Amino acid sequence: MPSTKEIRGRIKSVKNTSQITRAMQLVAASKMKKAQDAAMSGRAYALLLAEILDSVAGQEIAQTHPLLQAREVKRRGILVIGTDKGLCGPLNGNLFKEVMAIKDDAVYVTIGKKATQFISRTKRPLMADFPLSDKVSYAEVRAIVNYMLELYEDGKIDSIEILYSAFVNTLVQEPTVMRIVPMTGIHDLLEDIKKRYKIDLSDTAGDEREMIFEPSAKEILDELPALYVKQIIFQSLLGAKASEHSARMVAMKSATDNAKNLVSDLTLEYNKARQAAITQEILEIAAATQFN
Template identity: 35%
Template sequence: MANLRDIRNRINSVENTKQVTRAMKMVAAAKLRKAQERIFNTRPYAFKIREIVDHLQEELDPTAHEFFQQREAIDGVLLIVITADRGLAGAFNSNVIKKAEEAIESQYRDVQKAGNLYLLCVGRKGHEHFSKRDYQVVGDYRGVFDSLSFKTASGIVDDAIEGYRRELWDKVDVVYNEFKNTIAQNRIVEPLLPLPEETFATPIMKEELNGEPETNNDQEIDYIFEPGAVKILDELVPRYLNYQLWRALLESNAAEQGARMVAMDNATSNAEDLLEDLRITYNRERQNAITMEILDITSGAEALGDG
């Protein structure tokens, strides 16, 4: 009977786990809907401001703004890695960490050897991973996704700009998971500083652009800037950087909720399969126990009858 008791305890434990995973799936689904709304509201503005900045780059001298100037030597690099604060989201965190390590290995190995590679990790998982290894981690942006706000993006951009102006790093890249759909994400390595010379759009943003009605390309649009292109650029570039990073944070947050929802759905399905196997095992053991008891009773009755 001890074996049956152990199986019952396992059944109860798995049932409790299934209730937890089902609840976490429902919470992730609710958060995902809100995160998607924020993304869909942010993407068009972020892309449009990128388009205006591109046009200003074409019209003005490349040295018109300090963030347009491509530095001759890349002696220092800042990598902004966006992960989650929590786990239980499948391979969400490990994928973006792996992407960052691949970028370091393929592009910035010499910079790392020289001790000039810096990592700014947004999210607890990335911060803990790189802090335990031989990396220079700057800033502390753990726990930001509990109350994600535009102020967070502005603070990160301010830190990146400060180090860029002090020439601690000559290049800033952002690594994050871009939300594609509930079950898939795009792992993105996106330049932030200096501004890329050509129009940069992530795969999702390109799809959205291709889905828009085509304009008449035979006529070039001539913009008139007031009070002036340079003054507008000084105001627009910091806003552009803030919104690009804000969009990356929203993309990562939505991708995290989608990954967690799928992971918890799989965990719930696995729990149901395990419960079915345990119940079959329990019934089989119970039947064996009953059969043994009947045999004991029958054997005893036969022994009494022989006596």
């Protein structure tokens, strides 16, 4: 049995760890609320853009846009959205399992140090990696999207896909692969977005009215697909951040609770060891008095 001094040292160490995990839990909870609000507030705009694009995709002039034209997918371009830091439970592990399941010819662009390290370690072709702040800005997203679109237009990739941890709620984050370019299945993608956001499909019937475009249909359709790509990636990044902070908060809460349970067990062990030492001393004193 360990000595009382050793047990006291372990109790002190676990309590110190508990204080650290508790502090990290509170920080993550604060960031989680802001990230969740940002992710939820951006969904309406992303859905509106998808509905507009779905409405105009059937226009004859829209079929000439390179992002709306069908293309044989020989090499996939996948944007993997990971985290910069660990201590967020199985979030990154679940995401990387999806990467391991990809057997097609693919190249990768990463966001977050963990994703970059994983892609490099597994010797998958890494085209670029981008940093991302806790407060996701549209300027950061613009640089990422422009790079992905450049690869697509140059023929280096035949699709633009996102692999990220979709935010469902505080306890559930789902690793999700979403193909956004080419936009040949925009209607199916729109229905998927509605289901993921839990929107009543009966209230969002398609608009079949004839549209008048200002300043012109060509000018609008030249910009709309790229704007849609930026918004979908931006929304995915917001969701990934909400997932990260939610997973970290839950993981740190679990660690804090486990530390408290361990302190209780160690305290019980300490009391037993102390009582055993006292009993031994009493027995030794009693034995000594018998010989005197």
